[in-house]
Amino acid sequence: MLSALKRFLIGRPLKSNELGEQKLNKTKALAILSSDALSSVAYGPEQILLVLVTVSAVAFWYSMPIAFGVLILLLALILSYRQIIFAYPHGGGAYVVSKENLGIYPGLIAGGSLLVDYILTVAVSVSAGTDAITSAFPSLHAHNVVIASIFVLFITILNLRGVTESASILAYPVYLFVLALFILISVGIYNILTGHVSPALHTPIGTPVVGISLFLLLRAFASGSSALTGVEAISNAIPNFKNPAPNNAAKTLIAMGTLLALLFSGIVYLAYYYGISPRSEVTVVSQIAEQTFGRNFMYFFIQGTTALILILAANTGYSAFPLLAVNLAKDKFIPRMFTVRGDRLGYSNGIIILGILSIVLIIVFEGRTEQLIPLYAVGVFIPFTLSQTGMVVKWIRERPKGWVAKLIINTTGAGISFIVTIMFFLTKFSQVWSVLVFLPLIIYLFHRIRKHYEAVSDQLRLATCEPAVPIEGNVIILPVAGITHVVEYSLNYAKSLSPHQIIAVYVPFEREDEAAFEEKWNKWQPDVRLVTLHSPYRSIIQPLTKFIDTVQRKANESSYQVTVIIPQFIPKKGWHNILHNQSSLLIRTHLLYRRDVIVTTVPYHLKK
Incomplete structure (x- = not known):
């Protein structure tokens, strides 16, 4: 049943040689990898107004020069990440660049920040999309967390089906969103040029504002x-592109930057000219659309596509998180399970973990986008700063042809990114202070995992590990709970291994049970030694393990191996297991951590 459900949700398994079919062309890649950056147009301009409104609505004209500054930073980042794509064509983005040029610790800071950032990408995108829906239907506002969690589950399942399939579905809402915003911006500018929008709605540029400060x-x-979060995703996901991957990734990056610049500047301009003021339950884009079209089809079309791209922008995290996790796992900083491809050739463990952690964040922050965005943004500007600085070091060290121009681009990007990072810490410390806590913890965890893998590798290597001690024979201990087919089956298996070194162990709680069982056993198996361990405190594991330790000490003196054979019956239906006390499972779990004891389970399958 579970297998059938899995096939229904994620589809049939794909062969390894079908991996090439899972690569993305530029059109699909633009949709799946740019949706995060493009969707930030829906909340980036609003974040500017939320700061300016603390002075007064008169200060809204400052959104224009601020937007111009954001566009300069966008240009620096696009040009810089284009250079990273060609310098590191196998992907990895900020983690690989920082690790190779600045050292292991900057690399881990960048990698750890991005891992958390991609989790926040999902949480922020879905929360913002849910806000767009509840702006149009205010009665749903109280159910934001539930709606957002359902969307995360949907996107997780979609990504488990494979990269190309999810990209095919996502391409439509992304391009519909771009079309919707271009229509909104075009009609809005047309209304302004034809005088249908009153100039009295906004403050003229240059108006003095009391209380404004640098x-x-x-x-x-x-x-x-x-609004620039997600720009780095393409450089992380180069392996997902069709060949020539670097060229296709670079062209996709330029297309994304162009679209983002046009949409961001257009929304900022309309918000300024319309005199839009941010409100808690209605987004800025919603207000612009309502003033431009009224509450008609176009308004709901814009709100619908905005909600879709905000929700599906989470897919950028699903595309980049697993690939970054693969790079970290190959370097032994996170569990190796992240390097395993699933049935549909995607890194399914990374996808599932990302979905679970995103839902946790949404629940903890109650789906409040404004609470998540500062943490989200600072988490991505730290890698921005490190990757740009890493490229500066690379150009200075290698000095390839045209390195001076490249150095200027990366230096500009590093400087602005650093200023933005510092401003987040200075102005929103109460919201982003946790970065200073979780980053050291993540790096510490990375090192603990790496240390574990190195210790395991050292112990398993034939050249360094202790020589294996020759085994002269087996002493078999067989815990029994009664005289049944299960015990008989296990006893026959034990006799096939070592017919003369078998000890059956019975742990009774009452003296009467002890005598009765010994009498039955001697009649049934007189040739097999039985040891009874009376347990007045009704514990099976304690007396059993104490006896095993005693036998083990004597066996070691004779170079014998102690093997514990555990009988276990397997019910025909899985749910029947809850009807039994699972003593064999508890014993096996306990004994697995005892050194020099081999544990073997002999299953006996019930037929009804």
């Missing part, structure tokens, strides 16, 4: 820069 403007710039 610190507040930098804070608004940092908040608006949240």
Whole structure:
């Protein structure tokens, strides 16, 4: 039943040689890898206004020069990540760049930040999409967390079906969103040019504003820069592109940057000219669409596509998180299970873990996008800064042809990214302080995992591990709970291994049971030694393990191996297991951690 459900949800398994069919062309890649960056247009401009409104609505004209500053940073990042794509064509992005040029610790900081950032990508995108839906249907606002969690489950299942299949589905809402916003911006600008929008709605550019400060403007710039999250995703996911992968990835990156610049500047301009003020339950895009079209088909079309791309922008995290996890797992900093491909040739363990952690975040933050965005943005600007700095070091060290221009681009990107990162810490410390806690913890965890893998490798290597001690024979201990077919089956197996070194062990709780069982056993198996271990405290494991330790000490003196054979009956139906006390499972689990004891389970399958 579970297998049938799995096939229904994620489809038939794919052969390894079908991996080439799972690569993305530029059109699908733009949809699946740019959706995060493009969707930030829906909340990036709003973040600028949320800072400026703390002074007054008169300060909204500052959103124009701030947006221009964000576009300069976008240009620097696009040009920089284009260079990273060609310099590191196998992917890895900020983690690989930082590790190879700045050292292992900067690399782990970048990798750890991005892992958390991709989790936040899913949580922020889905939460923002849910906000867009509840803006159109306010009665659903109280159910934000449930709606967002359902969407995460849907996207997780979609990604488990494979990269190309999810990209095929996602391409439509992404391009519909781009079309919807271009229509909104075009009609809005047309209305402005034809005089259908009153100039009295906004404050003229250059109007003096009491209380404005450079610190507040930098804070608004940092908040608006949240619209640039997701720019790095393409450089992380180069292996997902069809050949020539670097060229296709670079072209996709340029297309994404162009679309993002046009949409972001258009929404900022309309918000300024319309005099839009941010409100808690209605998004800025929703207000612009309502003023432009009214509450008609176009309004709901824009809200619908905005909600879709905000939700499906989470797919950028699902595309980049597993690939980054693969790089970290290959370097032994996170569990190796992240390197395993699933039935549909995707890194399914990474996809599932990402979905679970994203739902946890949504529940903890109650689906409040404004609470998640600062943490989300600072988590991505730290890798931005490190990757740009790493490229600066690379150009200075290698000095290839045209390195000066490349150095200027990366230096500019590193400088602005660093300023944005510092501004987040200075202005939103109460919301982002946890970065200073979880990053050291993540790096510590990385090192503990790496140390474990190195210790395991050292112990398993033939050249360094202790020589194996020759085994002269087996002493078999067979715990029994009665005289049944299960015990008989296990006893026959034990006799096939070592017919003269078998000890059956029975642990009674009452003296009467002890005598009765010994009498039955001697009649049934007189040639097999029985040891009874009376347990007045009704514990099976304690007296059994104490007896095994005693036998083991004597066996070691004669180079004999102690083998514990555990009889276990297997019910025909899985749910029947809850009707039994599972003593064999508890004994096996306990004994597996005892050194020099081999544990063998002999299953006896019930027929009804």
